[in-house]
Amino acid sequence: MSVFVVVCRALVVCVVCLLAVPTRAQVAPAPVASASFVNPVWLSQVIQDSPVLRQHNVGVCLTDATTGAKVFELNAERYFTPASVMKLFSLYTGLHMLSDSLPSLRYVVRHDSLIFWGTGDPTLLHGDVPSRRALDFLRTRPEKLFYAEIPNVTAYGPGWTWDDYNYYFQPERGPFPVYGHTVRFYATAGKLRPRVYPRFFRAMTEPVPAGTPNPADDHVRRPELENRFAFFPITKNWVDETPFRTSSALLLQLLQDTLHRPISLVPFRLHAQDSIQVVKGLPVDSLYRRMLQVSDNFLAEQLLLMCSSRIGDDSLSTSRPIRVMRTLFLANLPDAPRWVDGSGLSRLNLVTPRTMVALLLKLHQEVPEKRLLSLLAAGGGHGTLRRVYRDPHGPWLWGKTGTLTNNHNLVGYLRTRSGRLLAFSFMNNNHVVETSEVRKEMERVLTQVRERL
Incomplete structure (x- = not known):
């Protein structure tokens, strides 16, 4: 990479951040500590x-x-x-x-093709902070749709506990999340099976084999590297969220099932003449509030x-x-x-x-x-x-x-x-x-x- 490119990227970082910081007129003077x-x-x-x-x-x-x-x-x-x-x-x-709204997705149009990629917005069909803005945008576009996956997004952070992969509080991270990267199970006492959302994962859900021990008192278990979900006998009402394994292929399946139109995967590669556009998502406070309060x-x-x-x-x-x-x-x-x-x-x-x-x-x-x-x-x-x-x-x-x-x-x-x-x-x-x-x-x-x- 040339020195010129490195310097340009550094300038972009500074400009982006300084544009987002409140002006002096918006920020009260720094508090002065009392001597006592x-x-x-x-x-x-x-x-x-x-x-x-x-x-x-x-x-x-x-x-x-x-x-x-x-x-x-x-x-x-x-x-x-x-x-x-x-x-x-x-x-x-x-x-x-960030501005006053979340960036939902980015895209460029090239002739009869629309190439889009993720910004990390987690709200698409999320169970608690739901947004359909990206879907509504993609559904109405006349161009052919192509998804470009952003590289280098690791599923887990440094120092995370690997064996918490099964629990709601540690879903995998990703550039274009959908459904909060979790499957929701709704169990009712007396019924043999829980309801599964999204329905796509219902065929992957089965009861645990008879006699399976449950020392952790789990409702649902998933093998570490597979999207197969096993639920324990339902003796009372419960709701459970279990993270699913993410992949580009699975994302395309979920999007195509929802949009009812084909989407192809392409390498992420921008051209000099590309005009990058952003689809705005939910107000930022809707995410901040949920993130902090719960x-x-x-x-x-x-x-x-x-x-x-x-x-x-x-x-x-x-x-x-x-x-x-x-x-x-x-x-x-x-x-x-x-x-x-x-x-x-x-x-x-x-x-x-x-x-x-x-x-x-x-x-x-x-x-x-x-x-x-x-x-x-x-x-x-x-x-x-x-x-x-x-x-x-x-x-x-x-x-x-x-x-x-x-x-x-x-x-x-x-x-x-x-x-x-x-x-x-x-x-x-x-x-x-x-x-x-x-x-x-x-x-x-x-x-x-x-x-x-």
């Missing part, structure tokens, strides 16, 4: 006296979201496994690289792929937007994060509590508060926090949870009784008690923060 640092002794004592919290690694950081003044720190400079709180980095990336890993991974598509059409990867964000927008974080994926599934991710709070301050500066809080799970309201942090008068805590085995974290904003909005990070790593016990202690501590600060 309270660090209340009582809060340290509450954490240290907890028989649950003192058994594992705990990191806490509290900062006034409006002024930037530090309020409390405990091990805030230490690195922790963040789990799904890394989705806030994905959100920040999307806010800087902690959807697939949406987070695909979000970074969509951001990668803004940088260039030659390939899609999560590493490209991560490099751009670290260089252009996140170089001044207190501690550089180890950031390898969009969802936080990887245990290779590492971040400090004070860096998470610094990210929260950036978000609060750049996004209107009402919009920002509406994207997060709300205590006693919706999402992963709907059963905790309750108050009959309305939510007082908004955040993003992050849970892996032996790790549970919560990052977000809380409103104190005095009216202050605090940005906080409360991270727990290497605990051996049940996550529910850690969650209860966190709620007890943060409730005292609400009452006393």
Whole structure:
């Protein structure tokens, strides 16, 4: 590759990202940290006296979201496994690289042929954030349809657990997802078979052989490398999502069955005279909200792929937007994060509590508060926090949870009784008690923060 091409690509990256960043008129001035640092002794004592919290690694950081003044720190400079709180980095990336709508697909027209390729948009026929815009566009085009597959999209991220391939939270990533890369099974007690969606996979679904053990209490199992689904005897109502193995051939089958017209596969190759067009998809907040509130890993991974598509059409990867964000927008974080994926599934991710709070301050500066809080799970309201942090008068805590085995974290904003909005990070790593016990202690501590600060 020539030096000229490399320089041009670097300029494209900078231009794309700078076009997406809010202007100075849109962003409030950076908060100035107060010279006084309270660090209340009582809060340290509450954490240290907890028989649950003192058994594992705990990191806490509290900062006034409006002024930037530090309020409390405990091990805030230490690195922790963040789990799904890394989705806030994905959100920040999307806010800087995407417009107000998702890029649904890209295409070029050459004579009587329409060649299209994926941007990573995960919403096509998705079960929870569904869009048919790409289908409607392709269905009405008069040209012959050709699908060009973007290279270099790996199915799984670095450090993911390979044997979670069977579970809803780890679908394969891809350039042109359909149905969220999962099969949904709807079982009704008393019926012999579950309903299968999409129907395409019904012929691949059979009951498990009699006497098959089920130590993991699964509803459906799939062999690692095959699209065959075996369901256990139905004794009660349940709904299950199981990822399917992706391939170009399977994608074309699913698209052709839906569109009722032929689609051919072609190598991805752009010509100098090509005029690339974009089909707009759903509003971005519809994806951000679902991704954050229920902690959807697939949406987070695909979000970074969509951001990668803004940088260039030659390939899609999560590493490209991560490099751009670290260089252009996140170089001044207190501690550089180890950031390898969009969802936080990887245990290779590492971040400090004070860096998470610094990210929260950036978000609060750049996004209107009402919009920002509406994207997060709300205590006693919706999402992963709907059963905790309750108050009959309305939510007082908004955040993003992050849970892996032996790790549970919560990052977000809380409103104190005095009216202050605090940005906080409360991270727990290497605990051996049940996550529910850690969650209860966190709620007890943060409730005292609400009452006393």
